[in-house]
Amino acid sequence: MSSQAIFYKTPKDLPREEWFASGHRLCAGCGAGIAARLVFKAIRGPTVVVNPTGCVEVSTSCYPYTAWKIPYVHVAFENAAAVASGIVEAMKILNKKRGKKLHDVIVFAGDGGTFDIGFQALSGALERGHNMLYICYDNEAYMNTGIQRSGATPIGAATTTSPAGKVIPGKQERKKDLIAIAVAHRIPYAATASISHPLDLVNKVRKALEIEGPKVLHVLAPCVPGWRYPPAETVRIARLAVETRYFPVYEVEYGRVRINIKVKEPKPLEEFLKMQGRFSHLLRPENAHVLEALKKAVEENWERLVKLEESGVTL
């Protein structure tokens, strides 16, 4: 498929079934909760979710309460992609040997369990080419354990292990590029999505499920206590992330980059930053150099994607 497939045109097209139920213990206004609800609206048949340790796991599967209406597996923090690999291959061989019904396997992992501790398992699974959809809900830090920095934390952000201190004002390292790493494994489909653009998100989930092989979806999911903002602003902040080019929404299909939301005139990054406590130190004059570094990272990333799309190169 060369053009973006549309399975759901309007919110009314979204299925009514809630495979992710109420009663879970995610924070009020949690971006990951919105991501989970939306992702599991797009399942197309028997599905199993694999979830590593993290916010979603502890909030949705604490004995005796489970928020899941589909089969759910949690084993540990760093092995979601490996557990999913085992489920995929077992389903295939059991379907062949004993007619077991095939299930779509969706990993729903936080940035901790994807960018850092879960990185090896993800790389191994992508290299082996298992037919699974790996979705990372990215709140840009290890939120479950109290907002510590991860490989997904952007440059300049304050976390509890990269605090905005007098000498070191926030994280000094850049954010890892998950999609570039995934695409380097030559997988058929990788894409970013934001909870602020729900139809784009659900269509990508459904489109990915229809593709054979490993697929990676990187979803931005703002965190109320971690990014420090009032709970009602989650969707607004996610939208600003897209509109300032901070979080580009694009897909890479068989190595070809396509930017889905073309931000022609980006809003100033400060509009996005000023809504969040984790960036408040960047707006002080003594940290201007860090703010510049962040802006530069955002612009360079955007330019890179534009050039990749224009050149038509296959990654």
Place this chain on the structure above:
Amino acid sequence: MARQAQERIAIMGDEAVALAVKQSNVDVIAAYPITPQTIIVERLSEYVANGELDAAFIQAESEHSALSICVGASLAGARVFTSTASQGLALMHEIVYATSSMRIPMVMAIANRSLNAPLNIHCEHGDVMPERDSGWVHLFATNVQEAYDLTFIAFKLSEHSDVQLPVSVNLDAFILTHSVEPLTPISDDDASKFLPPRQPLYSIDFDNPATFGTMALPDTYMEFKYQLKEAAERAGQVYPKVAEEYARISGRRYWYFNSYMADDADAVVLVLGSTYGTLKAAARRLRESGLKVGVIGLTMFRPFPENQLVELLKNAKSLIVMDRAYSYGGLGGPLYMETLAMLYRNGLRIPAMNVVYGLGGRDFRLDEAESVLKMALDGARRGRFDEHVIWWGVRA
């Protein structure tokens, strides 16, 4: 290719395990190579590649992932197998605990090898000892035939509805894994009858959605672990029934231990693994001279067969426990410490000594086995040993 029943072949330990796995109708194999388990996974991948074994073979990118893949596959309903040793087992440690606590049936062959540091690829039991608290059933083979037979028994025990626990089959690095010994296999037919396709009690099923691997707060965690304790102990009660069924098709009966004349011995030596064979040969010679020695080679280490061992040891006048592992900073080797606890709480005041031997694969010869047995006799004669723990052969 169907094998004739009772046709004896010469085969390496690793190959024998691979053969047993093939005949066990496994569905998924996921492993990471590590000396000296490599031959197991290489043979299995050959079987799969040649269409002799209808299974998914996945070489994982690390042992931690290999065991995780097996957990996922087992939850999906597959019969799974993995294998590792030493550093690999240590790397899997976290998932080893998750596997038993989530009550995931599977079999893992462990080629017992020493742990870093220093790096050493040779025989020792130091890799599996840290896993003894995990709730896995741990079986030890003393020769290649046992490694083969115990694999089948392991699958059946693991999947038993009263057990539902992962089982390890331990075989000594190089001494068993790479030694060629005679093997009488069972026929493919008998294997299929003993191990029909796995019928999971529960699995990933969209029509019956369940949540696996929950978090449990202090209000319920202890009860889940109590379930694990009971299951681990129940495995010890189910084991003889499974072994009995296997005896009917193979003619070989397995018990909690192998015992050579321990029932009427004055001096007994207790050991795990292939050293049992060495000690048995030495004991046979000493018995010919009328010396009343006996040897016990433990087959089931977890759950620990307390009652049966106590029964066998009640008339012994001395006991040497040989450990091919050690608990640094502790009272001795792990088998010794467990045995002392058993003796004490059963009122058996037998003089006991720990002989720590063979660490890092250091050889333990027949003449040395004789010396240890004589030492045990000396202890029986005097009614005491001079030391609690000795490190056999160390240049100190």
Place this chain on the structure above:
Amino acid sequence: MSAKKIVEPIVKGQFTYRDLPIGAMIPIPATSLEYKTGVWRTRQPKIDYGRCIKCLLCWVFCPDAAIKRLDDDSVKVDYEYCKGCGVCETVCPVKAISMEEV
């Protein structure tokens, strides 16, 4: 087996290890529905049905599925689970939702 049979003994602390499922699994779906997160909130949404255009965005964005989509595509707040985050108020394009103090 009902969700109540799984949840109530734990909430009351009246169970033994024998009553618990094997390996800490939960054998049925969505037992979280027994946990009414509505008690969390300090403000709650009120829908002005005169303004509502049934765009369904509030239903789409609620992290807790606490806004129900009815058969005729109208929406209704489920106060048993609503945590009072206020996301619905911010996404409504016609300002039909207002958050009020509880």
